[in-house]
Amino acid sequence: MDSIRESLLKKSKATKKDRFARVITFSALLLIVVVVISIFLFVASKGLATFFTNKVNLWDFLSGKKWAPGQTNAQGQPLTGALPMITGSFLVTLIAALVATPFAIGTAVFMTEISPKHGAKILGPVTELLVGIPSVVYGFIGLSVIVPVMRHIFGGSGFGIIAGAMVLFIMILPTVTSMTVDTLKSVPRHYRESALALGATRWQMIYKVILRSATPGILTAVVFGMARAFGEALAVQMVIGNAPLMPKGLTSPSSTLTSILTQGIGNTVMGSLENNALWSLALILLLMSLVFNIIMRAIAKKGAM
Amino acid sequence: MAAGTQGSLNLTNEQPDRHIYHMDEDKHEIALSTKNLEVYYGDHLALQDADLSFERFKITSLIGASGSGKSTFLRSLNRMNDDVATVKGNIMYRGLDINSQDIDVYEMRKHIGMVFQRPNPFAKSISDNITFALKQHGEHDKAKLAEIVETSLKQAALWDEVKDDLKKSALSLSGGQQQRLVIARAIAMQPDILLLDEPASALDPISSAKIEDTLMELKKRFTIIIVTHNMQQASRVSDYTAFFHTGQVLEYDLTRKIFTRPKVQMTIDYVNGNFG
């Protein structure tokens, strides 16, 4: 009797081990958080140095059209206009998303509503698989197929915004499609049945009922695809031409934040203005990925209401 | 809910709102008792004011409609609700308040075991299901473990059905067998008290009857508290019955009295099946 009372009041070995495990697993979790915070701190401190240490004007940085951080203009100000890259990044992302969205929705509707059998057997696994294809492979395809085709059609070198956007379109298409499929599948079955029972044609049912109620999910899929496209570095870098100039047209060599960043960071000296300016581009990328994240959250919140 | 009282015969108008049987500690050996037990899920008060004593080597049934608080009460007794609810009040066991921060919960649960509504054997062999926790608690003597496997399976009336397949996966057993295995697993720990949360409700009538037989056998060695929806089961197996209604114990008495001469109108209605 007494020994049981005693054992109840003492911390058992199991309890001690459990506490230890709790601390260890929490440390692992904390480590991830520390990584996230450090990424932001380090990139921010480097990226902001351009403005605080090198005294570059933020507005000039964002709106300047000439990117040559090693050189100065007539007023002795360094040429750190990032607008060409910002424009390039947004252009390729928007075009890729605009092209990918109808394809993704169409395919997803086909897979879930028109021909679920083929969808489940062929298209589904294929898209799942393509989601996992490394982006350099898409870049290689772009370089060996898309760029020559562009050259053939539009003349010039073939490198440019269109080539970049096409590569990104193919790259995000499987992801956006498979996310859209998941959303469509989650539309309750009785929505479909009651629409058809009311005499709607299949298309009316799809358009007025299913796509309407799946809109938040589809938007999330598209924004997710855009975030991936915006942050993609190598595939775009291989086909866009990497000329830090304001895009004159969609088929002339241009650049994105990521392409200039990957090209330049190895060729500049740590701590120099040229280097800091590149980190500022990285900071823009970081902030944009936050923005995409916030947009997705906002959509999810609205969709839940 | 009060509608039930309208149609039925009201012989006396002075029925009490509550009637709780208080055990005399000199006459009965009390294994477990609660004092002012209150359970909150967030802000929602799910159970209030529960003062019950449970006699040693007896079976006590907890009855009441869904959401009446009986399962909440049961799960609070060995602190299975700690993660999801706030439990206030005292639970006295061996002169200790086991609802206190100083108590080693894992140690306590070795003495107050629990069996759930749905059978939950581990994805291990039949014998491993029984020995696993014992090994974790430090018992490694193979002969002794084998003996425990046999006695506990016998006590749970499962031995004859599985004695040749002890190495078979527990998941290959039928639902009723699984539930008896789970009971065997619980009693292998040699607990003082066994809490059962509707142990037979997911089973067919035959399995259910076997479980009842098992319980009658087990009460020789264990104090048993069982939540049940089944009035017949409660009246057949238990010595005491507590009737829960909207988070309160309205009546607690000898089972015989609850089912023949309940004192509270609500109990009369519930036992007669006027609501539930």
Place this chain on the structure above:
Amino acid sequence: MLNPKQSDKLASIILYTIAGLVILILAALVGYILVQGVPHLSWHFLTSSSSAFTAGGGIGVQLFNSFYLLIITMLISFPIALGAGVYLHEYANQKSRLIQLIRTAIEILSSLPSVVVGLFGFLLFVVQFKLGFSILSGAIALTFFNLPLLTRSVEESLRSIPDLQREAGAALGLSRWETVGHIILPAAVPSIVTGVVLSAGRVFGEAAALIYTAGQSAPALDFGDWNPFNTASPLNIMRPAETLAVHIWKVNSEGIMPDAAAVSAGASAVLIIAVLLFNFFARFLSNVLYKRLTATK
């Protein structure tokens, strides 16, 4: 105007066309790489060193580097992801603000562009900690890139194990840790393994996070020297190590060897086949493990 029936028909035609086009694009994509790349595959190509200026170089070192880097990455990231996943699902109070904040942080990490993660690895490990372009730096960068997904997949695997099992353990006086370690985790192994192999496929093909961490050069390795402390040893984790994915990028953007197109086609084919294999392997393994776990002994 079209009546509903006609528009229904038109819509069907459009949908069939779109789906057909997508199948065509995707099939052409995979077909192109395989048609271009597979003829170039040979034992020589898969095992010999690359060459910078002349034709006939192989991808042997890169292939080895990719696998070795993958293993080191998994060795670092799996324990962390396992711990984090276990805490998130088994210990954490799901309603706590802190846990919600941590979840957000993990989600943000998973959405960061891999090039930024790579540059952070470059800044911190290559430059600050002076690890140089090395397998270790690369593996750490890939770990950052890999952690959110792997953690999520561990958590999902744990979620798929019914709470009944946790209650069973608790009711027997087993601590949370004993229950998780001996009952929940073993039951979750098949789905955890699937998650690991799938994330391995992603890590295997990642390049942007590596070009400034594991580096863009593949010094020749002495496959007879297995002392990890020797510079030419394949096991040395302080040596720079260009992987297959980085090689494809490098060859295409700066390569001057005459057979650059063929080399990258061959390498791309290998990469795609590897990803395919990872996929099949994941499915196969989870089936086998699942069967073994539930089989009657």
